[in-house]
Amino acid sequence: MRCAALLVAVLAAACSPEPGRTFPIGFLGPVSPRAAAEAARLGLVVSQSPPADAALEAAAVPGANGGAVEVMADWETLRFLAARAVARGVGGVFFRLPAAPEGSDLLDYPEEWQALIRVVRELVAMQPIFEGGKLVGSPLVVQDGLSVRAWNYHGRRYVLLVNSSDTPAALDADALAPWRVLFEVRADARELLASCGTHFCLPPRRVLWLEGRVLSF
Secondary structure, eight states: OHHHHHHHHHHHHHHSOOTTOOOOEEEESOOOHHHHHHHHHHTOEEESSOOTTSEEEEOEEEOGGGOSSEEEOOHHHHHHHHHHHHHTTOSOEEEEOOOOOTTOOGGGOHHHHHHHHHHHHHHHHHHHHHHHOEEEOOSSOOOTTEEEEEEEETTEEEEEEEEOSSSOEEEEHHHHTTOEEESSSOSSHHHHSEEETTEEEEOTTOEEEEEOOOOOO
16 A cells, blocks of 8 residues: 555656746737736736746737838747747747837737737647646657657647748658647648648648647556
8 A cells, every 4th residue: 555655656746747837928018908908818928027038029020011010920920930939948938019000009900919819829728738748759750940849748748840941841641640730720630731742741930739649657
């Protein structure tokens, strides 16, 4: 009985998250009162001084014809920037928002705002894994230009693939078979990605979140 209790304690310690590890997600302040309220509703942080190990990503890009007025970057760009930061091992992600034209608010532009919130919700969904998951080696063989980060969390495996190169990155079809794609319209990566010869390719500046089957102990 004593040995069994000791084994349970050891397993619990091995599966416990690192004490005090946090992964804040939010906006670089100051932001408008409406944006601050929306951030609070989503569980985000607004800070003028993000942690030193957090990534600060610009959600703002120049407007039409490179004008001085900034607009929100598109969803694919925002998603790539956030995922690339996570793959590099940062301790949080903060977005610098574009300044809204005088007399208006970013939330007055629902299409742009929703592009950002869609990315933020992905990060928030993965936040427990960033904070409580155990980092492990990549279970997939990847080529140069493809960044990968993997975790074990509550008996499941999670993998983030980010293609930071300018060319498509080939992934083996058999290696993808056991995995379920997250946050996409297709759960099977082989149905989501275009084929390239005998492989499937992740396009440049694209992201793939994968969830594996329950681990065997």
